[in-house]
Amino acid sequence: MKLLNERKVRFKKNLVGEKEKNKKWIILITLISFLMSVFFLAVSELILQSASSFIAFVTVFVIILIGIVFDIIGIAITAADEAPFHAMASRKYFGARRTLKLIRNANKVSSFCNDVVGDICGIISGTAGALIVVRISQAKSMMESLLYGLLVSGIIAAITVGGKAMGKTIAISNSNYIAYRVGVVLEFVNSKIKIELSKDENRNNNNKKKRGNKTGRNSR
Template identity: 40%
Template structure:
């Protein structure tokens, strides 16, 4: 148990730093949305980040429930993305933490910030002030809708992730494979093999025969 905890410390530190950096970026984004954007753009951002959170939660759960042996069998048949899928399944705790905690939580934070912008923009359109009864009603309704979409979407996708984990992870592996081909992702970048140069020397017997 202590060994597992010791091994998880480096990854936990990296996750914390990554989350800190992403939280700063998304906080700046939410500030920009509050400072002035259209109602439709803010609603689109809310729905987009709800979808990102649902997808992240689905991939994380699928990684946790997938079986690595399935992807090794696919890799032996030269299925595209199978090696990447096997890597995901083998490192399920890492990918589960990244997609569920980092992607899911930050997407929830951003959707919450954008929903605040939607509330203020809707209140401005109907000429109501903060603290009024109508403003409170709008806030409660929008917050409830966002919560229902988030929780309901994740509940549906959890069932899909459990029973279709192999298909989800192989699709994710294919995405990583093609992404690796395009931008050379560092995680799956393979070191170049050095070319071997062989110098062929004649044996002493061959030299004598030629003489």
Template identity: 40%
Template sequence: MLRLLHESIPWSSKISLLTFGLAIIFSIISTLFRSGSSLLLSLFVVLFFILIGIIGDTIGLAAATSKEVHFHAMASKKVKGAKEAAYISKNAPVFSSFFNDVVGDIAGIVSGAASTAVVFQAAKILNTTNGSFLFIFLTVILTSIIAALTVGGKAICKTIAIYQSTNIIIFTGKSIYYMNRFLRFFSFKRPTKRMTYHRFKKTPNDIAKDI
């Protein structure tokens, strides 16, 4: 038990730091869109983070239920993204924890915080104050709607994730594949070993000069 606990500490530390960073990014995005925005845009932000949570939960469950052998067969047929999908399936516990616990939970927390701003904006439009019956009614209704959309969406997508895990993970693998291609296209080219060798290789004349 102590050995397993000791081995889990490095991964838990990385997950905590990653969660902290993503929480900051999500919170900044949510705050920027909510500050001085209209009620409709604030509602869109809430729905956006609900959708992110549902997608993260779906990918995490699909990674846990997928079969690595299917993606190796696709990779042998030169299917783009199959190698990335096989890597996801091979490291299913890591990816499942990331998408379910990190992405899903952060999106749920941020969507809850964003819903508070929606309540205050709606109360301002209806000219009601904090603590009034209408304000409490808006808070309860909006919180219930967000909970219903989140839980209902995840329930539907969990069924899809179990029976369509291969298609979901291969789509995720292709997304990673094309993302890497996109980043490489805009990255600076590094000098190859052959270029570096000829650049720093000394000629006989250079050696004679050094002597």
């Protein structure tokens, strides 16, 4: 049996797009991460400062749930297989082409869902947990404050890790189904936006025509 260093093994790199586009995407996703984290941290702190302890716990749970859902989406898109969606797209299934685009851009989808949204949710849930601890531990002894802090942090970490572990299993087992459902939702939203934009464009065109007719009559 030959050792690995006796033979040079070469592996092909997986192509994930053009280098220039990848650089632009990295810069864009970094900027988006910064803006989203600042915005959501500010919003969460404003909500939690005036909310009761129960609402604060619910808010933290919702934030964790959002992170888990996006983690599932990112993994499902990465694990999904293109082959069945080619057939679906040829038969003009609603959302099939959108799903293909997602799968072909799996690295970007994964970066956004898992890294951007997932990490931001993790940071926000940790910050929210700290605010809850501060509120609960008011007028408490140092030992009680420490215990509350450990308990809240442990609960948040357990729910996050356990939820993501369960989510990964669900995502890999049902990757094509989840990817298609995401594609359908995005296609539906996109079609609605296009309809609204086309309506606005038609209104603007009609208004321009009316104005043109009025100016033509006045010139006569």
